[in-house]
Structure formats: C-alpha cells, structure tokens
Amino acid sequence: MPLRTVHGSLAPLAAAVVLAVALGACSSSTSLINARTQGYEISDSAQAQIRNGQSQELVTLVLGSPQSTNTFGDQTAWYYVETKVRQTAFGLTMIDSRTVLAIYFDKNGKVVDKAVYSLKDGKTVTIETRRTPSFGEDRTFIDQILQSF
Template identity: 75%
Template sequence: MPLSIVTGRIAPFAAAAALALVLAGCTSGGALITKHTQGYEISDSALKQIRVGQSQDLVTLVLGSPQTTNTFGDQSAYYYIQTKVEETAFGMTMIKSRTVLAVYFDKNKKVVDKAVYSLADGKVVAMETRRTSSFGEDRTFIDQILQSF
C-alpha cells in the first residue's frame, strides 16, 4: 500500500488522540473526575450529640443553621442536606449520594426524633407539563408594554 493511503486512514485517529491528550492536559491536577461535597457535611460525631429532649438552640449550636426548616402544626423540623457529587473535566455533574438529616421538634422546641434519609428513601415526582387555560388573555411582557402605548 502506498504511504499516502496508510496516513490517510491513520490521520483521524491520530488527530483524536492528540485532541484527547490536549484536553486531558487542561484539567486541574490531571484528574478527569473531581469529587466534592455540596451542602452540609454530616459527621458521625455531630450526629451522636443530638439526643431526644435537647433544645432547638442546642441543635443549632452543634449542627449549625439548618439549610431548610419545616413546620406542621405543633411540630417543626430542621433539615441538613449533604450531596456527594462527581464532576467531569467536561462539565458533566453526577450525583453519587444524597443524605438528609432531619431533626424533629415538638411544640416546646425539644427534639422528639431524628432521622437520616438517603436517595433510596426519596420518591420521583412526575411534573405536570400541561397548562391550565385562563379566562383572561395570555400576553407576553412585550405585548403588554406595546399595548400600553
């Protein structure tokens, strides 16, 4: 076979390999995947310090401010969320694990229970994409501005 045919077949593979090497060199630390934690870092030692009967202020002192709170009637809850994420050098983010620490309080702001939930405890909720038609006129922001003139 002539040399030009062989180089013509190999050229795309060589270009792809060179591009992969250049992109790999652009990453920080040479790793293509970085792992990090988003949100609250739930430690076992802090979790062991939370016991039934403790005050809401003591929980805040030990764990810090909650990421979200909830109130149902006489009970309330603090939620601390930890998400472990892997991110590729190309910008793709993959959630590897999610842990939610829930601390429940009674009406006297004393701990009545705590629970740790994972991704397996979650439920997928299907979002409805249909729109409810309104009796008024559906106009865009630009339409509203132009109509006012």
C-alpha cells in the same frame, strides 16, 4: 554557527523531561471529573451528639443552622442535607449519594426524634408539562411591539 543534534547521551534526558511534563498534566487539578459535597457535611460524631431532650440552640451549636425547616402543628423539623456529587469538566453533574438528617422538635424546642434518610428513601416527582389554556391571544414579545405601531 553549525546546528547541533541531540547525541545519544542527551536523548534519555530529553525523553525523561517529555515524560515528566506529560505525567504532570495528569494531575487532579486538571482531571475531567471533580468529586465534591454540596450542602452540609454530616459526620457520624455530630449525629451522635444529638440526643432527645436537647434544645434547638445546642443543635445549632453542633450542626449549624438548618438548610430547611418545617412546622406542622406543634412540632418543628429541621433538615440538614448532604449531597455527594461528581461533576465533569463539561458541566454534567451525577449524584453519588444524598443524606438527609431530620431533627424533630416539640413545641418547647426540645429534640423528640431524629431520622436519617438516604437517596433510596426519596421519591421522584414528575413535573406536569401541560399548559393551562387561556382565553384570548398568546402574543410573543415581538408581536406586541409590532402591534403597538
């Protein structure tokens, strides 16, 4: 059977198919950067519903349970954290924005204040990398096994 070649009328069709497949590979599902939200999605309408004097139960109905809580003296604070990040296909995560909604309650469980903090309000804390010296020998796991023989 003779081998057929692509004639002039089929060449544009083949080029269109190749172009469609190439452009289809550029969809968002295979993009190199994925934008997403970590934590809560805090909407402006939900923030507007929280007013002074409301109970903790009503705040839970509107926003859900808090991500973190803090009690200091007779005042309690609930924290809702929303972080918008971009993550590359290689695992590198870049923080675009962070919003912390803090709701403060009195000893009776009623809202007394609320505050919204952003990424610029945060402070970087450096982790101390020095090691406290200990007396005696620091042996590795292998040293301990070999010493037991």
